[in-house]
Amino acid sequence: MSDEVAPGYVRVRLDLSYDGKDFSGWAKQREGQRTVQAELEDAIRTVTRSKETYELTVAGRTDAGVHARGQVAHVDLPAEVWAEHEEKLLRRLAGRLPHDVRVWQVAEAPAGFNARFSAIWRRYAYRVTDHHGGVDPLLRGHVLWHDWPLDVDAMNAASKALIGEHDFAAYCKRREGATTIRTLQQLSWERDASGVITATVRADAFCHNMVRSLVGALLFVGDGHRPVEWPGKVLAARVRDSAVHVVRPHGLTLEEVGYPADSELAARNLAARNRRTLPGAGCC
Numbered sequence: 001m002s003d004e005v006a007p008g009y010v011r012v013r014l015d016l017s018y019d020g021k022d023f024s025g026w027a028k029q030r031e032g033q034r035t036v037q038a039e040l041e042d043a044i045r046t047v048t049r050s051k052e053t054y055e056l057t058v059a060g061r062t063d064a065g066v067h068a069r070g071q072v073a074h075v076d077l078p079a080e081v082w083a084e085h086e087e088k089l090l091r092r093l094a095g096r097l098p099h100d101v102r103v104w105q106v107a108e109a110p111a112g113f114n115a116r117f118s119a120i121w122r123r124y125a126y127r128v129t130d131h132h133g134g135v136d137p138l139l140r141g142h143v144l145w146h147d148w149p150l151d152v153d154a155m156n157a158a159s160k161a162l163i164g165e166h167d168f169a170a171y172c173k174r175r176e177g178a179t180t181i182r183t184l185q186q187l188s189w190e191r192d193a194s195g196v197i198t199a200t201v202r203a204d205a206f207c208h209n210m211v212r213s214l215v216g217a218l219l220f221v222g223d224g225h226r227p228v229e230w231p232g233k234v235l236a237a238r239v240r241d242s243a244v245h246v247v248r249p250h251g252l253t254l255e256e257v258g259y260p261a262d263s264e265l266a267a268r269n270l271a272a273r274n275r276r277t278l279p280g281a282g283c284c
Helices: 036-047 079-085 089-096 152-162 210-222 230-237 262-271
Strands: 009-018 056-058 067-078 101-108 121-129 164-167 181-191 196-203 252-258
Touching (some): 009 036, 036 089, 036 101, 067 079, 089 101, 152 230, 181 210, 196 210, 210 252
Antiparallel strands (some): 056 067, 121 196, 121 252
């Protein structure tokens, strides 16, 4: 599938962050709910004084209530629009956008770049505390309170069975025609001095609800409700387990998106579009 920029257009990369609390996710919705994509596209149209709305492509489509610190998107702008506004676009967006979404960098993208398909990994953090008193009020919009003591060592032990390339159907909300095979590169837990426990979750891509489902399963291990082996057994079954809870979105933040060297962008773009199967899987 070709992803060449149309003649007369320039592909522009945007690095941005947002607080997801008051957004109905990233993607525009027909019902008119407030979304990050809609806010950004409206702002770009306004500050460039364009009649047309230029559609954004994003690295990771976050759900309602999920935050992003290191989100990446791209937009194809007419060359004359980019030439006129390149130097002023960042400052003008800062003046037009609401305070819960910020663009930090705007730059012409290298050849072959696609914010979604060129990415080689996405890194999320999920933050939770088991403090008896609850969550620090200043962090309440970004940290989940779990009302049971958590064993971080047990959660790290249980996480090991989930690392690697697997069919994560047991931890994903299925979408028609979409594969649930992913390569989970990192899943680790660490408690800081304040008692906040952070799960670092990195993969080449994620299917719908995957991170929040993995976190939900591992919290059950951490509080002793399930044995260390349970998340791995759920994964192997490849069937959605009703015992796996999808934790609340506000503890989740997209922290960073990784891309290969510029010379490898186009190849990654094409490879990422291929439907994956596990070794030994049949065709049907």
